[in-house]
Amino acid sequence: MSLLSTKGLSKNYAGLQAVNSVDFDLPEGQIRALIGPNGAGKTTFVGMLSGRIESSQGQVYFDGTDITGMPAHRRMGLGMAYTFQITSIFSKLSVHENVALAARRVIGGNNSQVRLRIKEVLNKVHLVDRADQIAGDLSYGHQRLLEIGMGLAQSPRLFILDEPTQGLAENEIDDFILLIQALSAETTVLLIEHNMDVVMRTANYITVLNFGETLAEGTPNEIRANQEVQAAYLGKN
Amino acid sequence: MSTAVRSSILHLSVLCLLATLFFILPEYHSGNIARILIMAVYAMGYNLLFGYTGLLSLGHALFFASGMYGLGLSIDHLGLSAAPAMLVGLFSALAISTIIGFLALRTSGVAFMIVTLMFAQAGYLTILLAGKYTRGDEGFVIKQSDRIIAGIDLSQADNRYFAALILFAIVFIFIGILVNTRFGKTLVAIRENSERARMLGYDIQRHKLIAIIISGSLSGVAGAAYALLFGYAGATFSTVQYSIYPLLWVLLGGAGTTIGPLIGTVFMTYLIDISSEYTSAYMLIAGLVLILLTLFAPQGLAGVLRKKFLPWLP
Ligand SMILES: Nc1ncnc2c1ncn2[C@@H]1O[C@H](COP(=O)(O)OP(=O)(O)O)[C@@H](O)[C@H]1O
Numbered sequence: 448m449s450l451l452s453t454k455g456l457s458k459n460y461a462g463l464q465a466v467n468s469v470d471f472d473l474p475e476g477q478i479r480a481l482i483g484p485n486g487a488g489k490t491t492f493v494g495m496l497s498g499r500i501e502s503s504q505g506q507v508y509f510d511g512t513d514i515t516g517m518p519a520h521r522r523m524g525l526g527m528a529y530t531f532q533i534t535s536i537f538s539k540l541s542v543h544e545n546v547a548l549a550a551r552r553v554i555g556g557n558n559s560q561v562r563l564r565i566k567e568v569l570n571k572v573h574l575v576d577r578a579d580q581i582a583g584d585l586s587y588g589h590q591r592l593l594e595i596g597m598g599l600a601q602s603p604r605l606f607i608l609d610e611p612t613q614g615l616a617e618n619e620i621d622d623f624i625l626l627i628q629a630l631s632a633e634t635t636v637l638l639i640e641h642n643m644d645v646v647m648r649t650a651n652y653i654t655v656l657n658f659g660e661t662l663a664e665g666t667p668n669e670i671r672a673n674q675e676v677q678a679a680y681l682g683k684n
Numbered sequence: 685m686s687t688a689v690r691s692s693i694l695h696l697s698v699l700c701l702l703a704t705l706f707f708i709l710p711e712y713h714s715g716n717i718a719r720i721l722i723m724a725v726y727a728m729g730y731n732l733l734f735g736y737t738g739l740l741s742l743g744h745a746l747f748f749a750s751g752m753y754g755l756g757l758s759i760d761h762l763g764l765s766a767a768p769a770m771l772v773g774l775f776s777a778l779a780i781s782t783i784i785g786f787l788a789l790r791t792s793g794v795a796f797m798i799v800t801l802m803f804a805q806a807g808y809l810t811i812l813l814a815g816k817y818t819r820g821d822e823g824f825v826i827k828q829s830d831r832i833i834a835g836i837d838l839s840q841a842d843n844r845y846f847a848a849l850i851l852f853a854i855v856f857i858f859i860g861i862l863v864n865t866r867f868g869k870t871l872v873a874i875r876e877n878s879e880r881a882r883m884l885g886y887d888i889q890r891h892k893l894i895a896i897i898i899s900g901s902l903s904g905v906a907g908a909a910y911a912l913l914f915g916y917a918g919a920t921f922s923t924v925q926y927s928i929y930p931l932l933w934v935l936l937g938g939a940g941t942t943i944g945p946l947i948g949t950v951f952m953t954y955l956i957d958i959s960s961e962y963t964s965a966y967m968l969i970a971g972l973v974l975i976l977l978t979l980f981a982p983q984g985l986a987g988v989l990r991k992k993f994l995p996w997l998p
């Protein structure tokens with residue numbers, strides 16, 4: 448059963464067709480990578496899934512319901528979580544409070560449960576020792592990890608990550624891969640990623656976007672072998 | 685000591701200090717402080733929206749005046765006694781802030797400032813136009829016999845002082861608790877990064893609307909209490925000046941702190957009071973101090989305290 452799907456989803460920015468009639472289908476439990484050159488429309492596409500960006504045409508379905516016109520916060524309420532391509536955290540608040548804000552929305556007023564979740568999450572992203580630091584004082588990589596932690600704190604059904612490993616150090620990327628692999632038991636993941644190593648090691652399935660259209664879809668091996676993809680994307684990397 | 689305990693001790697100490705001041709200070713000052721306490725309630729209401737939610741309104745005088753006239757007119761024309769008239773004041777401000785919030789939240793940033801300013805101007809003009817009932821600029825006096833709650837004559841200096849202090853204490857503690865709730869922390873999240881808060885699943889518009897309603901209602905309670913304790917309602921209180929005051933008090937005292945509004949109101953009132961003894965250009969001095977503060981302590985006095993000495997300050 449697919450958790451998320453789109454029909455003819457399109458976005459037009461004043462004449463520029465950023466996403467053009469994309470049919471997309473994401474089965475529950477899958478780790479899907481969304482790849483494609485810069486400007487292919489990946490961010491715009493997931494923006495329309497999360498409700499951050501209004502679509503021009505087409506439909507989005509989540510768990511069988513049409514959510515096309517639904518405001519973003521309600522989609523998150525249905526079990527989506529979203530991390531931004533450009534890190535977006537509460538930089539003047541503590542690391543702890545950042546995660547708490549994410550956890551509280553899902554868990555509610557149960558403080559002991561919120562604390563438990565925060566501890567769990569900070570462990571996973573290796574920020575336990577920095578819980579009391581101001582988030583804006585963290586290194587860039589740690590800020591990225593914090594934002595991922597905020598996503599995890601929501602125990603999402605669908606976790607959308609827009610280029611999460613951008614700016615992470617080598618060892619942080621390895622940790623991230625482990626994190627995503629461990630997540631696959633409980634969460635469906637949609638991962639925009641430029642680092643092909645990360646893609647090959649995490650994804651069960653890959654969608655390639657080019658000029659706002661689906662260029663190819665398949666398993667990592669199929670995509671690696673695909674000539675068109677090589678020409679459009681992999682060759683350039 | 686946990687943050688919650690420290691902050692409770694701080695809040696209670698402030699209240700004890702204020703209670704003690706009445707017995708120490710000469711009568712002139714106790715009258716002054718009663719006024720300051722009511723204005724600090726107004727500032728605390730304003731601070732919830734500006735300091736905690738990050739919404740800058742230039743029209744809060746409308747909410748203050750709604751409370752003031754809700755009380756004043758219902759005493760004057762409907763013959764209500766003080767206690768129910770207070771409730772009319774509260775509910776007028778609540779109703780008006782709900783409507784204004786609903787409309788003004790279609791905008792944001794500078795547009796929000798202008799829209800709230802315009803609504804407040806419209807309120808001011810309405811008060812002038814309805815001069816038959818409100819007696820316009822001149823205003824009207826609320827008779828001593830109408831300023832009695834539960835047999836306590838609020839025109840008496842001591843009663844007035846403690847009535848002001850009780851109202852201040854209720855709102856002070858209420859805000860202290862509110863900003864530590866889930867709702868209060870979400871407001872701060874919206875102030876800090878509303879797009880991130882939205883994408884965590886928070887309904888930003890709903891939170892902002894509730895913040896406006898609480899903020900406006902507290903402002904209205906302050907307006908009603910002012911009319912009741914000082915026996916006067918007038919259109920001056922709905923002018924732009926009275927929308928700017930709470931902004932200045934909060935900026936001076938420290939936006940987004942529970943104690944800031946009180947500090948700012950005390951500081952500014954005495955600044956004007958003392959400097960006007962020496963020069964007629966006292967607003968110039970007030971302006972100068974404000975400029976200096978924004979340059980050297982943009983977080984306000986309580987903000988500096990928090991940064992330098994008391995990082996746990998709520
Ligand atoms: N807000 C916007 N207004 C106008 N054009 C935009 C906007 N956002 C993105 N675009 C354009 O849409 C195209 C797709 O952008 P984007 O979705 O960010 O691509 P990707 O994430 O794949 O790099 C690009 O050509 C980009 O310049």
Ligand SMILES: [Mg+2]
Pocket residue numbers: 489490491532
């Ligand atoms: Mg992008």
